[in-house]
Amino acid sequence: MIYMNFASSFMENIRVKRKKPSALPSILSLASVMFILGLLGVSIIGFNGLGRYWLENSSVDVYFHSDVSEEYVKDFQKQMEKKTWVRDVQYVSKEQAVKEMGEKYDPNFMSYVETVSLPLSIEIYPKAEYANTKFLSDISHFFKQNTKVEDVIFQENWLTSITANLKRVQYFFGGFALIMIIVSIILIQSSVRLGIFANRHTIKSMQLVGATNGFIIRPFVSKFIGYSIIAFPMAGGTIAAIFWGLPYWMKGELKMFNSFNQHIDLNLLGILSISIAIFGIVLATLTSWISTRKFLKTKIENLY
16 A cells, blocks of 8 residues: 555656756747847848948049149048048059059059059048938039049949849848747747746646646746746847857858958847847746736637
């Protein structure tokens, strides 16, 4: 009789342990959602930084007449450096212009320019927010009114193409981000509801012995907040391994990642990380609170 009671108690303990829900599925689900959002966010930040780099490297080249002195051109350069829309200004001497033309167009160009005198010029690089065809076209027209300026050139077709492609990328990532946010809300809600569902009998038992709703809900909300806190570094570590770990270990094979990473704004990356962590915690809190209240309102016969 004693043996039977012991065996029954032992089997009951095993049964209870087996029925105890695992935290791993909930943590992995939250980590997966944070990973997807983080991967998307880092990509957006990187492409925006890359776009700014391209725009800020579209120069306005101002060429002066051959009789214009070097002092005047350098004084003009200093005036341009004070403008709010200007990021950088570079003075190009006649010798430097010959060298750049030879490297850019034709190695035999040097032999041709022996009889040609290239004018003095400056290259004006605008800030990204001013790098658009309308603004640079107006600036070019303004420069041409200067009697000492021979010609003004900027890469209008290239700038138009870059701007159009950046808009397409922004629309694509914006739509994809919206879809991912909706999917992540559904996934986190499903994961939390499954975790609460596994404890539905415990919830109802606590309610039957007189526990208040707040007393019952509080530990479940705290548990899923803890899951979110655990999931966040898992997602962040995976993203860091992809963007920074792989290029480090495969130095010669992933040069594209290195150039992409150089244009990731660390301040925006920090804001993104905090936002995703808050998003995961808030969503886990709301869904666990809603799901627990649902089972509190459910009748006993509907729990099975």
